[in-house]
Amino acid sequence: DTAVSQTPKYLVTQMGNDKSIKCEQNLGHDTMYWYKQDSKKFLKIMFSYNNKELIINETVPNRFSPKSPDKAHLNLHINSLELGDSAVYFCASSNQGVPSQPQHFGDGTRLSIL
Amino acid sequence: DAKTTQPTSMDCAEGRAANLPCNHSTISGNEYVYWYRQIHSQGPQYIIHGLKNNETNEMASLIITEDRKSSTLILPHATLRDTAVYYCIVRVYNTDKLIFGTGTRLQVFP
Numbered sequence: 001d002t003a004v005s006q007t008p009k010y011l012v013t014q015m016g017n018d019k020s021i022k023c024e025q026n027l028g029h030d031t032m033y034w035y036k037q038d039s040k041k042f043l044k045i046m047f048s049y050n051n052k053e054l055i056i057n058e059t060v061p062n063r064f065s066p067k068s069p070d071k072a073h074l075n076l077h078i079n080s081l082e083l084g085d086s087a088v089y090f091c092a093s094s095n096q097g098v099p100s101q102p103q104h105f106g107d108g109t110r111l112s113i114l
Numbered sequence: 115d116a117k118t119t120q121p122t123s124m125d126c127a128e129g130r131a132a133n134l135p136c137n138h139s140t141i142s143g144n145e146y147v148y149w150y151r152q153i154h155s156q157g158p159q160y161i162i163h164g165l166k167n168n169e170t171n172e173m174a175s176l177i178i179t180e181d182r183k184s185s186t187l188i189l190p191h192a193t194l195r196d197t198a199v200y201y202c203i204v205r206v207y208n209t210d211k212l213i214f215g216t217g218t219r220l221q222v223f224p
Binding site for chain 2: 004031033037041042043044045048055056088090092094096097099100102103104105106107108110
């Protein structure tokens with residue numbers, strides 16, 4: 001069974017559109033994350049949510065908004081998509097405040113903006 | 115910024131041990147060292163982590179120097195499927211942030 005699953009795997013859309021990426025984890029973790037990996041392969045954290053509360057919010061444009069309906073789900077909404085948003089987005093999960101516990105990642109969503 | 119520095123790339127013959135070094139000279143006493151790898155743009159895969167002691171699991175061994183300023187990930191018998199980018203990460207104390215650097219691209223050849 002997949003521990004952290006993301007949908008869709010690929011997303012191709014036009015500039016200016018609004019899109020969402022979904023993430024679900026079945027590991028019973030209380031914290032979920034979104035990371036972005038750009039074309040140069042740099043992987044950078046964007047957000048983290050713990051029990052539906054925003055914990056980490058890096059310098060990310062307001063067009064990006066995470067939404068967590070419950071602790072097993074963390075969706076990423078992106079408004080007014082721009083060319084620079086093209087990247088691979090990874091979801092991850094772990095338990096908060098347990099530095100000895102690793103984060104587990106999904107397989108990513110490749111977003112391409114035309 | 116990442117608190118680690120790693121060589122850009124390394125090669126290893128199949129069946130031999132792969133030793134991947136990492137420098138983290140500014141690590142704090144309560145910060146963990148984590149290793150992940152990423153195979154061909156898949157999601158980062160957790161390998162191993164440690165604080166002070168050396169660690170071993172079914173995938174690899176982690177050797178941390180006594181002063182904790184550097185560590186080495188050891189894949190005891192590298193296979194072609196171990197070809198990947200390996201990231202050494204210092205987990206920021208008191209947060210859940212993982213700050214990825216540029217990693218080491220390990221190429222295992224037959």
